[in-house]
Amino acid sequence: MRSEILKGYEDAANGDFIARVEAISSADLLARVIEHIPKQPCRILDVGSGTGRDAAWLASLAHTVVAAEPVDALRQAGMAKHASPNVSWVKDALPDLSRTISLGQTFDIVLLSAVWQHLGDADRKVALSVLRSLTVDGGKVIMSIRHGAGAPTRPVFPANVENTVRWAQAVGLSAVDRTTSRSVQSGNRQAGVTWTWLVLQAQIGGS
Template identity: 85%
Template sequence: MVRSEILKGYEDAANGDFIERVEAISSADLLRPVTKHIPKQPCRILDVGSGTGRDAAWLTSLAHTVVAAEPVDALRQAGMAKHPSPNILWVADALPELSHTISLGQAFDIVLLCAVWQHLNDVDRRTALSVLRSLTVDGGKVIMSIRHGAGAPTRPVFPANVENTVRWAQAVGLFAVDETKTQSVQSRNHQAGVTWSWLVLQAKSGNR
């Protein structure tokens, strides 16, 4: 029920100024805390909760290929229109299962989750981490932003604990290699006291 509420909240937001606000954010600025973990050579990246494809488009500009997984039809369709690229493959998919993405039979060097983790409860987070490990090559990295603070009333969020995430990740072969705390880049969230933790998890060989 909560998942359907979240998706509906984003569908409704897409009819307002949400897409415009999201697209106005610079991916280079947003991802600066973790850019050093993204390979300079072309690689395969999975962008989970890709939204309008803002980050996927930026990553393809750096010569990477991206699978953009986005469950909200309005956002995915906007992304396909705004960022047409042969190097972005769009799929209608969502955590924790990512069943459509799994069916592609690919594994990724980088898995990116930007502003997604807060929409999963703890049970789904543990399932999601196992799925994310299965989609990450040995030595690859899962990069996620973890929100601290309230969300929009129409898009439910669950409190996220970095320590728990790290512990559950270790159990499936993902080990924390970096953590950075940042302020929100959106002024209204910044004013509301929202902060973020960028967590980088590396897949240990032999745990896929």
């Protein structure tokens, strides 16, 4: 399934997908969780960074960003479109993020925008443990959780927010905020897609 999803994104990159993604305002998309991102410069990991739209926007706010993206076409487009000394790229993916871990860094903020729906429950449990290991004590994992069907070529798995919260708690991540919003993309809105933004804080001395 993972290879099918990655191929779906590679194929989409040859169409209008990149243009549609780039047309989305990061400020608008992240408005519901922006209060959780420090105003002072900090270290951010953008998991499933895609074209680097959000990574570049965060870098423009003086943050230092590692952009992890497994799809070659999207990562290469991002490196070309959003060259910045404050953004470094790594080819990597959940659930294990092994190349990111090998960097030996931890982060104040870990962002997952439109990623969680591509993991099954078993991988989600693994991923949460990995995300906790990459987050400093007191830092936050910010994720969007999709409710609704995805593109046929990029399969999605239903996600239960309460299960995510419970699994997160077990590895030392406590839910501190959640909010639901409609999709910012008109096609998804018409299809009834909604998102839950979930903010998890790494407990001091947690797993």
